[in-house]
Amino acid sequence: MSDTTSRPRFRLFVDAPLSEGVAVALTRDQTHYLASVMRAELGEMVLLFNGTDGEWAARIAALPKAGAALVPERQTRPQAPEPDLWLLAAPLKKDRTDLVVEKAAELGVSLLMPVFTRRTNAGRVNTDRLRAHLIEAAEQCERLSVPQLSEPCPLDKVLADWPTDRILLFLDEGGSGIPLAHVLNGMPGEKLALLVGPEGGFDAEERRLIGSKSFARAVGLGPRILRAETAAIAALAVVQALTGDWQAPPRSSP
Amino acid sequence: MSDTTSRPRFRLFVDAPLSEGVAVALTRDQTHYLASVMRAELGEMVLLFNGTDGEWAARIAALPKAGAALVPERQTRPQAPEPDLWLLAAPLKKDRTDLVVEKAAELGVSLLMPVFTRRTNAGRVNTDRLRAHLIEAAEQCERLSVPQLSEPCPLDKVLADWPTDRILLFLDEGGSGIPLAHVLNGMPGEKLALLVGPEGGFDAEERRLIGSKSFARAVGLGPRILRAETAAIAALAVVQALTGDWQAPPRSSP
Known part of the structure; x- marks a missing residue:
C-alpha cells in the first residue's frame, strides 16, 4: 500500500459528485489506465475532481475491469473560482x-x-x-x-x-x-x-x-x-x- | 511566367549577400523544394532574406539540380531592428x-x-x-x-x-x-x-x-x-x- 501522505501518482476527472465516503465509479478506460497501464494497486490514493466539489484524495477500493471504485477520504482543495x-x-x-x-x-x-x-x-x-x-x-x-x-x-x-x-x-x-x-x-x-x-x-x-x-x-x-x-x-x-x-x-x- | 506584381509563393532564407543583380545560389535542398515539390518555373519570383540585407524579390534565373540561381531585382523591405x-x-x-x-x-x-x-x-x-x-x-x-x-x-x-x-x-x-x-x-x-x-x-x-x-x-x-x-x-x-x-x-x- 502506498504512503498516503505523499502526493498521489494519479489525478483524474470524474463526472460524479464527490463527498467523503461516497464511492465513485471510474470508467472502463480510466480503470484500464490505472490498473493495466500504471499498475495501480488496491488501497492506492488517487486525486479526483469534477468541476464543482473541489479536489479529493480517494482510495482505490476495488479494481474490476468494468470500473474501479474509489472512495473519497478528504478534500485536498476546495472548489475555487476560475477565469471566465x-x-x-x-x-x-x-x-x-x-x-x-x-x-x-x-x-x-x-x-x-x-x-x-x-x-x-x-x-x-x-x-x-x-x-x-x-x-x-x-x-x-x-x-x-x-x-x-x-x-x-x-x-x-x-x-x-x-x-x-x-x-x-x-x-x-x-x-x-x-x-x-x-x-x-x-x-x-x-x-x-x-x-x-x-x-x-x-x-x-x-x-x-x-x-x-x-x-x-x-x-x-x-x-x-x-x-x-x-x-x-x-x-x-x-x-x-x-x-x-x-x-x-x-x-x-x- | 508569373505576374511579378503579385506576392511570390516562396520566401527563403539564404546565407549570402543580397543586392540588386547579383545572383544567389540556393542549396540543393532548397532547389529540390522549389523545382520538384512546388513546381516553380524559370522566371518566377521568390522572396529572399539573409538577416542583414532586408528582403528582396528575386527571379529564378536557372534551375539546375545542384543549386538554382536567383537574381535579386528589388528590395521589398529594408532590414529593421528586431527584438533582443x-x-x-x-x-x-x-x-x-x-x-x-x-x-x-x-x-x-x-x-x-x-x-x-x-x-x-x-x-x-x-x-x-x-x-x-x-x-x-x-x-x-x-x-x-x-x-x-x-x-x-x-x-x-x-x-x-x-x-x-x-x-x-x-x-x-x-x-x-x-x-x-x-x-x-x-x-x-x-x-x-x-x-x-x-x-x-x-x-x-x-x-x-x-x-x-x-x-x-x-x-x-x-x-x-x-x-x-x-x-x-x-x-x-x-x-x-x-x-x-x-x-x-x-x-x-x-
Whole structure:
C-alpha cells in the first residue's frame, strides 16, 4: 500500500459528485489506465475532481475491469473560482487542433468552441477527441475544472447569437488590430472571448462581418505572421497575464 | 511566367549577400523544394532574406539540380531592428522541442540556447534539426532574420558565464515566482532572457543555484502547472506583448 501522505501518482476527472465516503465509479478506460497501464494497486490514493466539489484524495477500493471504485477520504482543495474566458477557434490540421485544445485547458479557458469559417475544412472536428484532450490536459495542469466544449458552430451563427455582455477579441492577422496589451488595458473586468481563424485566415467578407459587430475588437499580435495555433496560445497567455488569474501567485505544490 | 506584381509563393532564407543583380545560389535542398515539390518555373519570383540585407524579390534565373540561381531585382523591405530576446530551454521530447523551436522563431526570439539540466536527457539535441526548424519558421512568419542557435550548454556553465547586463527570467514552477507581468513592468528597456526547465523541472540544487544569481528573477505563470513547452511559448508572448515589439502595429500585408 502506498504512503498516503505523499502526493498521489494519479489525478483524474470524474463526472460524479464527490463527498467523503461516497464511492465513485471510474470508467472502463480510466480503470484500464490505472490498473493495466500504471499498475495501480488496491488501497492506492488517487486525486479526483469534477468541476464543482473541489479536489479529493480517494482510495482505490476495488479494481474490476468494468470500473474501479474509489472512495473519497478528504478534500485536498476546495472548489475555487476560475477565469471566465472563452476561446473560439477554427479547426486546424489534426495535430495543430490538438495543440490548441491542450493549451486552452492549461491556459485556463472556461469554454472552447470550434467555429466553422469559409476557409475551414469542416470535416475535421471530432468532439469526443477534443473532449478527451481537454480532460487529460485539465488532469495534468491541476485545474479544478474541465473547459466546457461547445458544439461546433458556423461563424455567422456565432456572431448572430452573441451574448452582448462579452467582448469578442478578434485576432486579426490583416494588420488592422490594436496591440492586444493596449486593448486589454482599456477593459478591466470585462468578460472576454478570443476568436482565432483557420490556417488561411478569415476572408474579406468575414472580416467585414466581424468588424461590424459592436462587441468585437480587432487585436494585433505584433509584426510577425503567427500561425493560427501560435496566435491562440500567445493571446491566451497575454490575457491571463494581464487580466486573468496570473496576477495571483502560483499555488504551492502540496 | 508569373505576374511579378503579385506576392511570390516562396520566401527563403539564404546565407549570402543580397543586392540588386547579383545572383544567389540556393542549396540543393532548397532547389529540390522549389523545382520538384512546388513546381516553380524559370522566371518566377521568390522572396529572399539573409538577416542583414532586408528582403528582396528575386527571379529564378536557372534551375539546375545542384543549386538554382536567383537574381535579386528589388528590395521589398529594408532590414529593421528586431527584438533582443534570448530563450534558454532544456531539451524536451522531440515533438515538444520542435514546437518550442518553431514558436521561438515566430515569437521573435533572437537567440535560442539548449540548456542541459540534471533532469535533461542529454542525448536529445540535434542542432542541425533545430536550425532547420528555425529557418523554416522564420521563412513562414515574415521575419527578416533567423534566430541564432547557440551550442547546447550545461546549466552551471551558462550561469557561470552569464553576461551581467542581461536579466534572466527563470520560469519557476515551484511557486516562488512573481507574476511575469509584474516583473516586466519593473524593468522597461532591460535586455532579457527566459529560462525554461525540462519536463521534470529543475531540481532543488539547480533552483538554489539560479536563485543565488543577482541577474536572475524567478517569475510565475499563474496557478496552473504548465507543461515546459507551454511555459516557454506563453512567457515569450507576454514578454513581446509588454516589452517587445508587439507594442508596434502589425506590418500590413504587401
